[in-house]
Amino acid sequence: MRNIIDNSKLTSADSMRRCRESEGRRKRRAVHLSLVKLGSRVVSPAKNHVKSGRISERRLDAPQRDGREVKTTSPRRLEQAWLAQHSAEYAGAWVALDDGKLLARGCSAREVLDAAKLEGYYQPLIVHIPSEPPLPFGGW
């Protein structure tokens, strides 16, 4: 017998609860030795990564216009490469990434953003990895 869930009836809290249940099942199935427990829910492999007071590569490369630094976004190539490699492992999870590394995994954007900030990363890339590989988009 299958459980059929009408997604349109789901609330954000329902979604988080399902995520936590799925995270629990995932943890029981496989123990990620490289992941370090941070707080009660978020796992992070980046605890020992030196970052406090570091100057990011992007900061050094920040474009200048008329001698002034111009606001811009990083192309996030390393993070996109990480996603191409690891999306299947983290299906359904929210992740915080920076410098091509996983900083935190959790059940909401807020949770992983806060965890990344605790690690000293203030502007990580936050991604909600789809539960299933994305199908080609049909447009209109």
Next chain:
Amino acid sequence: MEHFLRFSERYAYDSRSEGITIPAVLSTGGNKVQLLAKIDTGSSNCLFDRGYGEALGLRIEEGVHQTYSTVNGRFEAYGHELSILVSGTETTTTAYFYADPTIGRNVLGRRGWLDRIRFGLVEYEQFVYLADYNQ
């Protein structure tokens, strides 16, 4: 007759991603969140996973309610005023967050983003060209 456009930015997008995916930073009230969004000329507005709105400290359902139609149905979203920084171009707009937490597609659409910039696309080379419309 030839026509010329001038761009200040060029972004090489990742061919492994579905859609034309580009990093963007949403900011409001001193909070920021970085995400990956797809450029979508078919979308009326900019739409984002509600999780990002919650990370920015927004109460999603207190925004401007809007119903959208799709090819096979409809969905609800709520609009909030915020800034969107893509490459070197920042726009301030009403962006929408999906009511349904299971919808995760982040979209940079026409109103609020494409209508504030000049945009060029060379899919063969996987380059997006961008410039602030006013520059």
